Amino acid sequence: MTTSTVTIKSRGSITIDTATCKGCELCITACPPEVLSMSTAVNHLGYHYPQLHPGCTGCSACLFICPDFVFEIFKFDTPTLTEVQVDDSFATTVAAGVGEMNA
Amino acid sequence: MTAVDTRAAAHLMEGSEAIATAAVAAGCRFFAGYPMTPFTEVLENFAKQLPPVGGVCINAESELEAVGMAWGALSTGSRAATGSTGQGLSLMQESFSEITLAELPLVIFNMARGGQDYFQSTRGGGHGDYRHMVLAPMDIAEAAELTQLAFFLADKWRNPVLVYGDYLTAHTQQSVSIEPIDFGPVPDKPWAVNGELNGTGNSRIVSPLGFAKTGHESVGIERHLRRMQAKFAAIEKAEVRVETGYVDDAETIIVAFGTPAKFVRYVVAQLRAEGEKVGFVRPITLWPYPYETIAQVSEGARSVGVFELCGGQMIEDVRLGVLGRAPVVGIGGISTDGSGFGVGPLLDVDIIRERILAIHRGGAQAELPPLPDNERG
Amino acid sequence: MTVTQPQPVGPVLDTSVAPPGAKKIADIKPDLLLTGEHHMCPGCGEPLALRIYLEAIQELGLAQRTIGVAGIGCYTSFSGTMDVDLVQALHGRAPSVATGVKRMKPEAIVFTLQGDGDMVNEGLQEILHTAARGENVTCILLNNGVFGETGGHMTATTVIGQRTKNSLEGRDAEYHGYPMLIGDLIAQIQGASYVARGSVHNAGAVARTKRMFKRAFESQANNEGFSFVEVLTMCPTGWFIPTGDGPDYLQDTLAEIHVMGELKVDGVVHNTEQLVAENTRKAEEAAAAKARDLADKTGA
Numbered sequence: 001m002t003t004s005t006v007t008i009k010s011r012g013s014i015t016i017d018t019a020t021c022k023g024c025e026l027c028i029t030a031c032p033p034e035v036l037s038m039s040t041a042v043n044h045l046g047y048h049y050p051q052l053h054p055g056c057t058g059c060s061a062c063l064f065i066c067p068d069f070v071f072e073i074f075k076f077d078t079p080t081l082t083e084v085q086v087d088d089s090f091a092t093t094v095a096a097g098v099g100e101m102n103a
Numbered sequence: 104m105t106a107v108d109t110r111a112a113a114h115l116m117e118g119s120e121a122i123a124t125a126a127v128a129a130g131c132r133f134f135a136g137y138p139m140t141p142f143t144e145v146l147e148n149f150a151k152q153l154p155p156v157g158g159v160c161i162n163a164e165s166e167l168e169a170v171g172m173a174w175g176a177l178s179t180g181s182r183a184a185t186g187s188t189g190q191g192l193s194l195m196q197e198s199f200s201e202i203t204l205a206e207l208p209l210v211i212f213n214m215a216r217g218g219q220d221y222f223q224s225t226r227g228g229g230h231g232d233y234r235h236m237v238l239a240p241m242d243i244a245e246a247a248e249l250t251q252l253a254f255f256l257a258d259k260w261r262n263p264v265l266v267y268g269d270y271l272t273a274h275t276q277q278s279v280s281i282e283p284i285d286f287g288p289v290p291d292k293p294w295a296v297n298g299e300l301n302g303t304g305n306s307r308i309v310s311p312l313g314f315a316k317t318g319h320e321s322v323g324i325e326r327h328l329r330r331m332q333a334k335f336a337a338i339e340k341a342e343v344r345v346e347t348g349y350v351d352d353a354e355t356i357i358v359a360f361g362t363p364a365k366f367v368r369y370v371v372a373q374l375r376a377e378g379e380k381v382g383f384v385r386p387i388t389l390w391p392y393p394y395e396t397i398a399q400v401s402e403g404a405r406s407v408g409v410f411e412l413c414g415g416q417m418i419e420d421v422r423l424g425v426l427g428r429a430p431v432v433g434i435g436g437i438s439t440d441g442s443g444f445g446v447g448p449l450l451d452v453d454i455i456r457e458r459i460l461a462i463h464r465g466g467a468q469a470e471l472p473p474l475p476d477n478e479r480g
Numbered sequence: 481m482t483v484t485q486p487q488p489v490g491p492v493l494d495t496s497v498a499p500p501g502a503k504k505i506a507d508i509k510p511d512l513l514l515t516g517e518h519h520m521c522p523g524c525g526e527p528l529a530l531r532i533y534l535e536a537i538q539e540l541g542l543a544q545r546t547i548g549v550a551g552i553g554c555y556t557s558f559s560g561t562m563d564v565d566l567v568q569a570l571h572g573r574a575p576s577v578a579t580g581v582k583r584m585k586p587e588a589i590v591f592t593l594q595g596d597g598d599m600v601n602e603g604l605q606e607i608l609h610t611a612a613r614g615e616n617v618t619c620i621l622l623n624n625g626v627f628g629e630t631g632g633h634m635t636a637t638t639v640i641g642q643r644t645k646n647s648l649e650g651r652d653a654e655y656h657g658y659p660m661l662i663g664d665l666i667a668q669i670q671g672a673s674y675v676a677r678g679s680v681h682n683a684g685a686v687a688r689t690k691r692m693f694k695r696a697f698e699s700q701a702n703n704e705g706f707s708f709v710e711v712l713t714m715c716p717t718g719w720f721i722p723t724g725d726g727p728d729y730l731q732d733t734l735a736e737i738h739v740m741g742e743l744k745v746d747g748v749v750h751n752t753e754q755l756v757a758e759n760t761r762k763a764e765e766a767a768a769a770k771a772r773d774l775a776d777k778t779g780a
Contacts, residue, residue: 008490008777013499017508020516024523024716024723030683032773035488047522052495053488055777060506061683065727067527069509069516074502084490133584159583163576164609171573171606175549175580178567183580201570296565296581298545298588302512302538308559310568317514317561 003085011079012058016050017070023047030065033057054082113280118243118272121279122212123148125250126184128283131210132158133176133183135169139191141270141444142214146186166194170209174198177207178309180295182254186212189220193228199263200229204311204331206294208257210250211235211265214273217445218363218435221416224265225390232328234335235263236342237389241365243277249387251284258289260338267389269412270444271362338391345393346385349375350400353382355463356429358397358421359410360386363435363450367410370456374463381463389417397424406467408434408459412445430467434458436474448475510534512543512563519557523723525713525730526555526622528680532690533620533709534562537589540697546589547581549574551603553595554629555622572603575610578617589700591618597627600636600662607666614671614705618696621662621708624715625734632718636660639737643720659737663710664752667743673705675744679712679735681727684766692742712738 021043027050028036035055038048049070050062058075116124122145126134134149136142146162153160159176163169169185176183185195192199192213202209213220224237238253240246246268253264293307300306308316313327322330349371350356359367364385371383384400386393397420401407407429409418415433422431435458438447448454454475461469498504509516512534520527537546543564550559552571559566569577574592582590599607599621607619626644627633634644634651637659641650651659667675674696678689689711696707712734714726721729741755 006489012505013493013502014495015498015508016495017516018496022522024726026523026714026724026727029724029727032683032770033777034774035777037488037492051492053492054490055488057773057776058505059683059773063506063508064531064683064686065528065680067520067522067524068518069513069527069531071506072498072504072508073506074499075505076499076502082490086489133580135580161579161583165605167573168576168579168606168609171569171576172580172583174569174573175567175577175582176584177580178577179547179581179584181584183584198570198573205568296547296567297585298543298547298565301546301564302543304514304563306563306565308566308568310559310566312568314560314568316563321560 003087005083006086008054008082008084009079010054010056010082011076012056013074013076014052014056014062015072016052018043018049020068021047021049021070022068023049024067026065026067027062027071030061032059032061036062054084113278115276115278117144117274117276118246118268119144119274120148121243121247121277121281122250122266122268123152124281125247126210126254127152127156127158128281129182129251129254131182131184131254132156133173133181134185135161135163135172136186137163137166137169137191139188141216141273142186142188142191142212144273145212145214166191167198170195170198173209174202174207177202177209178296180292182208184210184212186214189213189215189223192220192223196228197230199227199235200231200233201311203233203235203263204231204327205309206261207263207309208261209263210253210257211263213265213267215267215269215445216443217269217439218361218412218416219445220267221389221411221413224267225392225420232332234338234390235265236260236338236391237265237267239267239360239387239389240272241361241368241385243272243275244279246272247279247281248284252286255286255289256342260334262334262338267361269362270446342388343391343393344387345396346387347396347400348372348383350382350384352380353400354380354405355459356382356384356400356404356407357410357434357459358384358386358407358417360389360417363410363412366450366452366455370452370459373456374459379463381459392420392424394420394424397421398426398428401425401428404429406462407431408462410435410455410458412438412447412449432462432467434462434471438474438477440477447477451475511538514561514563518561520554521717523714523716523726524554525624525680525715525726528686529620529622529689529711529713530555530558532686533591533693536690536693536697540694540701542589542697542701545587546591547585549578549581549590549592551592551594551598553598555593555595558593571598572601573606574598575603575606575617575619578619579610579613579615582615582617589618589697591620593620594622595628596621596623596625596635596637600660604636607662608669611666611669611672611706611708616700616703616705618700618707618709621710622713623710623734623738624713624718626715626718628715628718632720637662637738639733642733644718661738663708663738663743666708667749671706672708672744673747674699674707676708676742677710677712677738677740679730679740681712681714681730681735682766684762685740688762710738712740
């Protein structure tokens, strides 16, 4: 599989209070740009917690769906750009404008 | 008990009207109830009297809702009341228990069907460790006065108070004068909800569970319940009210409360005039109960008779007071009209006189005359 | 049910502190919540409803005149964390208590917070009569179709087929009877001015439900009569499913029967067909928005 470099645009960002997270994972599927993943580490309660990758839009979906009040939402005036290595299937999927990256 | 001259501006009114008038005079501004004989006219009178003074009377869809509405009104710091007969109050018992634990000053009117609700009133039909004060007027004038006292005591102790009347309290007429009575200052109500402190970290919570808002010390349910017990003990010490008559040298003591006590008082006075050594004790508070008075007067008595219009409920408290100092015998009984409203032929001075004399002359073992039957069966 | 797990790309970013140069647009918790900590299970929907009605009260400028009345359920533990004057009621009795509060404080905004067990089982009479009297209060129902606090037992709103601890093979109409659609019932009552059923199973639904809360409180502030907001909430513990499956389970079971939408606005009742059509349109909008977000991520 070949990889290529793409630039991911972040128009927003979040803070995550990982200590109060109960690991329900609702934010993971709620995130429209799909930029949250669960940690492999656990917090003091023993729960995995979400972590942020580039591409946040600051839409607040994670905050709306989080039962444990762990998120704060921020927006950038100018989007930050992050270059990342992706395999070709990612670029193809996104370019096609299809929502399900790994359907 | 009162400084008010009841002869001034007195006029003839039904007990229901007197109670509602007295409640309004005491500052009651909310009432919710559900019609039920013989309580119905109390509700009617509140419905008539509250709106003109800016109050609210709701004809609730059930007793459960009536007491809930009163609960809400009380939480705002308003003086509020509910009521029914014992039957309707059965439905409210869950709330009475929790309202007591939430320390809300509810006033409850029981226009009982006879004396059958003594246990319900004094023990409570609800769950858990709670007590509420019970005031038992013997007539309409006293009902008007005790109604005002009930609102005062409820606020003083942040505890429900029940006024125990009956068909005759509610439905007969007497000449009374009702003016606001000043019983003294009552504590402020900083706990009352109004929303003004929301968002400051000092918002309030009215809860039976010992809850506090985050950031404030939570009492916790165990300490809360223990604190309640301490309050009940203080009420027991401070609020016993009792009337006695001719007890010093009495050989026979008759104990009665409420309407029947007025009949007993009259008969005992008659017998005294005839030279019979009889006396009476009339508990005005059924809780706290005048155990000490009962203990004192039963010392040296030959027998203690209990006249109540039921199968025998208060007699248990009398026995607890007497504690074996004298034999205790029930001289009342079940007596009611055909509708079951507790208005029976037993409530008659001649019949009561016969029964008192039976134990006065024959002792506690004496055979009592048979209970009179209701003509209509 | 399989939930498609997204696979984000790129490094894990630092989210422990506010990103430099960014503007905060949403707080971690509403101002009227003293702490975000609570004892609800993972994946519970109730805190989501809590957030939005508290925000709605705040944003409408009603914070300093609001009084809540809480029923008995899991949500009861919020009575200590909401920075709002609160009366703790018995199970089922909150609407009557709210009535007493409102009648003595007509200028206050009074709401009840109840679950389906509290409101639709134990307290059905109270909620219906309060609506019929047109009491100017707002009753909030957190409907998850299950007694969560006792550990997952059938309520009056449990849908046919739903497994609970006392309908182990699923609710069977012949044996257990049918679920009660409380929002639809209340919408038919003349004293009710605004009736809506929202949900918190996705961000769009949360935002929509928050608007419902605002309309309900506005309606109360305008003395329009009884208002009612039902919110479908996830209870993965009481549904015996993984936490992440909660939203889809809600959508596929509860929301199929308890159809979301505004059931009555300004006294006009909306029927189920109208609500379904509206929901389909909103789902399509949400899918389109998500596709746009994904494309936008790399479409610099």
